[in-house]
Amino acid sequence: MEAYLGIIAIIVVVALLAAGGMFLLFRGGGKSAPPPVAPPEAPPIPEEGQAPSRGAVQEDAATTTVPPPTRPVEPEIVVPKIEIPPPSAGRMVRLRARLARSQSTLGKGLLDLLSRDRLDDDTWDEIEETLITADVGVGPTRAMVEELRTRVKVLGSRTPEEARTLLREELLTQIGADMDRTLNVKPHGERPAVVLVVGVNGTGKTTTTGKLARVLIGDGSKVVLGAADTFRAAAADQLQTWGDRVGAQVVRGPEGGDPASVAFDAVAEGIQEKADVVIVDTAGRLHTKTGLMDELGKVKRVIEKRATVDEVLLVLDATTGQNGMRQAQVFAEVVNITGIALTKLDGTAKGGIIISVQRELGVPVKLVGLGEGPDDLAPFDPEVFVDALLGD
Template sequence: MDTGRVMETVILAVVIAVVVLGVLGGLVVGSRRKKSLPPPPPAAPDITAPPAEPHVGDEAETPRDEPRRTIEEVDLPGGSAPPVVEELPPTEIEVPEPTAGRLVRLRTRLSRSQNALGKGLLTLLSREHLDDDTWEEIEDILLTADVGVAPTQELVDGLRERVKVLGTRTPDELRGLLRAELLKLVGTEVDRTVRTEPEERKPGIVMVVGVNGTGKTTTTGKLARVLVADGRSVVLGAADTFRAAAADQLQTWGERVGAHTVRGPEGGDPASVAFDAVKEGKEMGVDVVLIDTAGRLHTKTGLMDELGKVKRVVEKHAPLDEVLLVLDATTGQNGLVQARVFAEVVDITGIVLTKLDGTAKGGIVVAVQRELGVPVKLIGLGEGADDLAPFEPEAFVDALIGD
């Protein structure tokens, strides 16, 4: 073979080898570039940064099968024990004093306010000569004490007749004479029992009515104490929904003696509250349900509608056993005007005279009984919780004329 052809063959082989090596080198470099770089080393945790929020799609941590510890087994920071919750002591229930003889106990308070009436009458009757002027003075004292015109004339006529027959008059005879005539005027044969125990059913239902400001709600609370003191269980119905805080006031009275109070929303329907009170009283098996009613006198028609509705709704359960009218003794003859209005609205069965210790006009007892034809059954003689007493004619008259 000639030398030139050999050289060409060698050169061609070298070129082919170089090309093949170039191609293989490019493939190796490309494959190295496609390989992922190793992850950087983890950074130190930032203890001030908040924990990362989980993202959508993150898997929840596999729950660990470890027993759950109770709150008592977990120590609070600092190793302190869990706080001990102290139970509040129950409301202490008061035990009202017995009502028997309560008016006798309050006699001194009554006699202080009524002393002028008894002393004035005894002084005039002790005069040696009782002329017409003296009898007119006696009439003036009685009228000033709000006895009323007709009862005053009746009392004076009776005294004149007895004095004429008696002749000589010692102080003891005059006191006995005046006591007898006053007792006749006040009335001793009338049943003054607050009817709360009907024979055929329970509970007895008592509705308390009266103008706001006479002590109506307070009297209802004090009456609950009187009943509890006599061994009866009581439910109170706060049907005076129009006067702010009336229900709170009544509930406070009830809690003091352990009586349950039924109430409704402020400004709600009084008849609905009264209905619920009687219903709950029957379910609880209590002896008496006392219903405190609204006492607004803006218009007689509105008052008549409200009280009439309360009465009708309550009597769907049972008839009312007692409707007590609360009067402020210090209002005198104005109280009689209020009494007439309420007597036209509902059938009053008894009267409660409050603040009798704050007036010298004890004759209102006689006047209001004559006006309404119903007896005074309870009298209020102070601000104390147990200063409401059953009315006893003998104790009352004895307080009027003194010892």
């Protein structure tokens, strides 16, 4: 009996072992175990003289090359090229042909009339009309015609050459060949000369200021510009451009600021920088004469606390003719004008305006603008001007 029970126990144990094996077999889902991962192979060692292959890892830290950090590319600063203007000497001679083309009608018209065999009253009326049309003005025209009539009677018969000589002498007399047209721009020891530029907006005042700086720098002077026309932002920007082109320092203030303060700072800067000349561009508003007088008077008084105002240049547009004379008279009442800069004389302007403006104001034309170019401002030379009118 005991032997029988022992056999049954052995059978039960074998059955349990078989059942456990089957359970493990079905739980694995029939999946096989993943293959063992092989360790990575070491990179091949290059032979002597052979460059390592791409992707090879250099184990020697001493031979490892670390690329430098990249730096941001800074934008290139473009410095404007400083121009060297030509000297003032001979400028008007170089521009004579341009002047002759625009003013030949006046000279040739007068020469044709004076060269006639017989000069009757009608001819003299034509001469007078020609002069008035050329903006000479009524007063100077009558004086000129009277003098010409007297000299023609004394001379008697006239050749074309004699008529030309006669007219040339009379034009030079009326223009004032003996007037002092020197620009007072010599420094006073350690203090620079000061030029105050005045005129109505639109006459070329700021442009004339910039061109005058070129004239003086071409003659070897060191120039500081003062942008005291603070009521027009474009005026300060325009003057800055002129200054940058020739290396002249520009002193400017806030838009709508005090013009006298800017003028004072410009003179102070000129003294500090040991400049030869300070040129101050002023506002040109003509809303009320009282306001203009107060403003320009204040600018001049403030400047004179540090330096002397050597020149007060009035800029006139020659194309406005006799209309510009009224503007000139207003400014003459405000400040003591020492000279006139006549712009746009190469266009539709009449050359006679030089005679009339000098006669009315009693001050000489010192500068003339004969074109739109940067170097078309020239010291006025009466003989060159008259010869251009009459032609060769």
